[in-house]
Amino acid sequence: MNSTQIILRNNDLKSTPARLAILSFLSEQSAPRDVEDIIVHIANEHETVDRVTVYRILETFVKKGLIKRLEFGEGKYRYELAGDDHHHLICESCGKVEDISDCHISDLEKEISQRKKFLVKRHQLEFFGVCRSCQR
């Protein structure tokens, strides 16, 4: 039993080929992926999973807190493994998404919770601009 299977079991989720494929795929990614990326990847692995199943698995994983659902103004969702708190640099020229960490938003979060009496559960911070290679 590999680590992906253990994660599923620990979350009361059956180990199915589709779930294992999606979870391990997302584990390998360094930037958030959309549903299309996932379907293409699975097809390349010579497996077949219905789009609907992919949507449902992603929804399940989000609810269990295994992955995060993000939006970068593209009119669709992207998904990444949950875990460390980090943010994104999104290049508006080529669409590349880079991860970035050490943003110390949690101090700000604490301050807001007190000032506004708003119970902050999570936040999302994205920077939009032009990446290094597109600047040339």
Next chain:
Amino acid sequence: MNSTQIILRNNDLKSTPARLAILSFLSEQSAPRDVEDIIVHIANEHETVDRVTVYRILETFVKKGLIKRLEFGEGKYRYELAGDDHHHLICESCGKVEDISDCHISDLEKEISQRKKFLVKRHQLEFFGVCRSCQR
């Protein structure tokens, strides 16, 4: 000629009833609105504007920098007047969106620009959680 008309003229946009209605509606709002809100508001004012026209006007305004297009994980866009740099508290219980300012992200933006050689043009920061009244 009122201020809304002046804004349109300064941006090389013709003054049409639909544009005036949308721009003045968004000027009055304290939280970002979706397309449905806009259409309902216009209908209440006994005007008729096609949905397509609303979409096109919003796109035009975004391109001109008059308004900002936002996403709060709802699968649709929301719009607000551009201007001061502020962020949002989104209640996951009732859906209410509250504005918040003084977040000093620009220091962080500067630091990232240097460290990552990424030209940051804008950022988006949202806090998700439970608002004051939903906490009771």
Next chain:
DNA sequence: TGACAAATGCAACTGAGTTGCATATAATGC
């Protein structure tokens, strides 16, 4: 006030995501 570029309305379309329901399958107990 007429010309013309720009804006609008209509209809048809796209693409992401959802729902209902019948079938298949992973986990569990025997």
Next chain:
DNA sequence: GCATTATATGCAACTCAGTTGCATTTGTCA
């Protein structure tokens, strides 16, 4: 192993936000 059962999947049809093409209307400026 094998039957049971809750759960997951596939298919088809649908919804909802937003887009495109094209003909018509309208605001602006000479």
